[in-house]
Amino acid sequence: MPGEPWLLSEVTWKTVRATDYEVAVLPWGATEAHNFHLPYGTDNHEGDYVAREAARRAWEAGARVAVLPGIPFGVNTGQLDIRLCINMNPSTQAAILSDVAHSLEAQGIRKLVVLNGHGGNDFRQMIRELQPACGVFISTINWWSCVDSKPYFDEPGDHGGELETSAMMHIRPDLVLPLSEAGAGKARTFKVTAFREGWAWAPREWTRVTEDTGVGNPAAASAERGVRFLDAVTGKIAGFLVELAAADLGDMYELRTVE
Ligand SMILES: [Zn+2]
Numbered sequence: 384m385p386g387e388p389w390l391l392s393e394v395t396w397k398t399v400r401a402t403d404y405e406v407a408v409l410p411w412g413a414t415e416a417h418n419f420h421l422p423y424g425t426d427n428h429e430g431d432y433v434a435r436e437a438a439r440r441a442w443e444a445g446a447r448v449a450v451l452p453g454i455p456f457g458v459n460t461g462q463l464d465i466r467l468c469i470n471m472n473p474s475t476q477a478a479i480l481s482d483v484a485h486s487l488e489a490q491g492i493r494k495l496v497v498l499n500g501h502g503g504n505d506f507r508q509m510i511r512e513l514q515p516a517c518g519v520f521i522s523t524i525n526w527w528s529c530v531d532s533k534p535y536f537d538e539p540g541d542h543g544g545e546l547e548t549s550a551m552m553h554i555r556p557d558l559v560l561p562l563s564e565a566g567a568g569k570a571r572t573f574k575v576t577a578f579r580e581g582w583a584w585a586p587r588e589w590t591r592v593t594e595d596t597g598v599g600n601p602a603a604a605s606a607e608r609g610v611r612f613l614d615a616v617t618g619k620i621a622g623f624l625v626e627l628a629a630a631d632l633g634d635m636y637e638l639r640t641v642e
Pocket of ligand 1 (some may be wrong): 542547
């Protein structure tokens with residue numbers, strides 16, 4: 384039987400032909416080590432889950448959203464020395480994004496959201512470059528930062544930490560090793576003060592920063608924390624998709640008085 388109409392990889396031409404899709408969502412992850420206890424596909428499982436769950440909720444609210452098959456490779460230039468971390472350069476990503484957006488443009492789908500699942504990806508500059516040459520309105524979100532994670536976790540962490548581990552314990556518990564097998568996710572900081580304070584930035588050499596590839600302690604993770612956070616995240620993203628689907632691209636701005 385054909386699957387849900389918001390999941391492009393599961394529907395047939397029969398459904399697609401009869402559906403007036405308004406927004407396409409492109410999950411974009413990475414293939415990389417996540418401490419000892421989470422799989423290499425963590426960012427892909429998370430991004431796909433968030434996209435499909437948000438699309439389901441948006442669809443129930445009347446928005447016609449199509450989740451595209453996710454792109455499984457991210458920018459991992461700082462992890463080239465970790466076995467089977469697969470890097471996709473930003474310039475390659477920009478070419479892929481352009482091809483996807485132009486396909487949608489030719490088919491009359493006017494809105495595209497890149498749903499990012501990996502900290503090393505950043506689509507904003509690609510979108511700035513692509514937008515003037517493409518009739519599709521392109522936007523991007525990082526799923527993990529749509530909602531303030533602090534009330535949900537003791538220490539959310541960055542990579543393979545409590546937030547990500549909790550999310551995976553809900554999404555794919557079959558792929559998560561017992562927490563007793565996880566490293567502590569201890570990360571070294573830069574010695575230079577400005578980097579540490581965050582107002583100067585440089586990419587990190589991952590294997591000099593962490594021993595177990597994790598950045599963030601997963602010890603307090605649980606499926607219950609994961610599902611509570613994911614529920615808040617997918618609800619918020621669904622609201623965004625509904626509003627975006629209804630938005631008039633010729634009339635996107637307004638003056639607001641500050642209250
Ligand atoms: Zn991750």
